[in-house]
Amino acid sequence: MNSDPAPHIAAGATPPARRSLLRAALTGTAVLGAGLAVGAGPAAAASPVAARKRPTTAEEALRELAAGNRRWRTFRERHPDESAAVRQALTTGQHPFALVLGCIDSRVPPELVFDQGLGDLMTVRSAGQVLDEAVLGSLAYGVLELGIPLLMVLGHQSCGAVKATVQADESGEELPNHIQYLADRISPAIDRGKEGDARVDATIDANVRLVRSQLAAEPDLAAKVDSGALAVVGARYELTTQLVHRIG
Numbered sequence: 001m002n003s004d005p006a007p008h009i010a011a012g013a014t015p016p017a018r019r020s021l022l023r024a025a026l027t028g029t030a031v032l033g034a035g036l037a038v039g040a041g042p043a044a045a046a047s048p049v050a051a052r053k054r055p056t057t058a059e060e061a062l063r064e065l066a067a068g069n070r071r072w073r074t075f076r077e078r079h080p081d082e083s084a085a086v087r088q089a090l091t092t093g094q095h096p097f098a099l100v101l102g103c104i105d106s107r108v109p110p111e112l113v114f115d116q117g118l119g120d121l122m123t124v125r126s127a128g129q130v131l132d133e134a135v136l137g138s139l140a141y142g143v144l145e146l147g148i149p150l151l152m153v154l155g156h157q158s159c160g161a162v163k164a165t166v167q168a169d170e171s172g173e174e175l176p177n178h179i180q181y182l183a184d185r186i187s188p189a190i191d192r193g194k195e196g197d198a199r200v201d202a203t204i205d206a207n208v209r210l211v212r213s214q215l216a217a218e219p220d221l222a223a224k225v226d227s228g229a230l231a232v233v234g235a236r237y238e239l240t241t242q243l244v245h246r247i248g
Helices: 016-027 058-073 084-092 133-144 160-171 177-189 196-217 219-227
Strands: 098-102 121-125 150-156 231-237 244-247
Touching (some): 121 133, 133 219, 150 196, 160 196, 196 231
Parallel strands (some): 150 231
Antiparallel strands (some): 231 244
16 A cells, blocks of 8 residues: 654553553453343354454555555455454454554544454544644554554545645634644644645645654654554545555
């Protein structure tokens, strides 16, 4: 298929007992309450069956995402990992093979555009892929606690957050308070060498590169990249063709 460093997430800030409990809860290894099993039938009670083998390296993950996107854009989706057996197996843990930071746009759900299923992807979404402490903490959890080998920053064609940022920059108008927060973080990526729609389109790519560089510079993630345990890549989804391609 085809900055400023983010704040360091302090190690050891959480006591070991609480850290273990947090890890157990978020990985899904905590015991599920019996009350959640209302209506469970024979299929749900069957012996857990392991989900399909997931990629274990960034290269394998990229190949799987490319294959899934190919199925998506040619209308040959498999909708994997949705069976009763897989759902039951996933009650005891999760092993996602890729972490995707995408936009909130309703037209770009990562699980669909990559034709993946339950337990395959860990996704974090914010308008324009903007980073804040909650987003950074979520991404760091996927990498540091779950050992996910691939972190993809996924932008997309016709991004509304980027367009609003460019228009506000050109007009000098202040956006509503919380939306201005987004624009303030996207605005360093504005491509001032282009005009009109071309500026918006170029800024979408530049923003992906900016967020990718910010993540790659975050100390804990950078250490994983340096060791070869993690790849941080940028990509873009085209609404017109449904193609996902890499952004260098």
